[in-house]
Amino acid sequence: DTEVTQTPKHLVMGMTNKKSLKCEQHMGHRAMYWYKQKAKKPPELMFVYSYEKLSINESVPSRFSPECPNSSLLNLHLHALQPEDSALYLCASSQVLGKAGVDTQYFGPGTRLTVL
Amino acid sequence: AQSVTQLGSHVSVSEGALVLLRCNYSSSVPPYLFWYVQYPNQGLQLLLKYTSAATLVKGINGFEAEFKKSETSFHLTKPSAHMSDAAEYFCAVTGDNDMRFGAGTRLTVKP
Secondary structure, eight states, rough: OEEEEEEEEEEEOTTOOEEEEEEEOOOOSEEEEEEEEESOOOOOEEEEEEETEEEESSSSTTTEEEEEEOOOOOOEEEEEEOOOGGEEEEEEEEEEOGOOOOOEEOOOOOOOEEEO | OOOEEEEEEEEEEEEEEEEEEEEEEEHHHHHHHHEEEEEESSSSEEEEEEEESSSSSGGGGGEEEEEGGGGTTEEEEEEOOGGOEEEEEEEEEOOOSSSSOOOEEEEEEEE
C-alpha cells in the first residue's frame, strides 16, 4: 500500500479563520513533508519532519504551523491566511535512508485551499 | 546542491508519436533521480526511479528513462503517446533531507 491520504479535499476560508489540514500514511515512513504548489509551478517545500521532529522549515510564515502527533499523522494548522496563500497543499512521506538521504516520496492527492 | 533542469516547459505530440521529455541533473555523484506525473488537481504520482542499479529504468504506463552519466541526463520516453498521457511531468532529485523538482513539462497529446 503506497497511499497517502489528505483531508479535506477542498477548503475555503476567510482571512480570520483557523483551520487544519490533515495527512495520514500507514507505510511505516519516518519522514513526512508539506509542500505548497501554485498553478503551473513545481511543488515548493514548506516543512520536513523526520522521526516526528521538525528538521526543515523553509522560512514559512508563522501563520502556517505544522504538527506531527505521531509517525503516521501530519497536520498543518492555518491561521490568518492571506489570499496569496491560495494553492494546492501536498503532503508526502518517505523512508529515511540515513546518510544516503531520503527515499522515494509518495504524495497525497492534495488539499485545494482558497483564501477569501 | 543537487538540482535538475527540465528543457522545454511545454511539449506537444500527436497520438501514437514518440514522447521525449528532457531532464538534466547537476551532481558529481550519481543521485537518486525520479520522474513524477501530475494530472489536473491531483497529487504527484511516481512514474519511475533511478537508483544506480540499471541505467535503463522502466516505469508505469509504458514510460522509461535512461540515465546517461556522460551527458548528466535522465530523459523520459514513451514509444507511442496516448491521449491519457496529457499531464504535467516533473523530474526530481533527492538531497540530504528533501527532494528538488524541475520546473515541469506540460505534455499535450493531439488526436
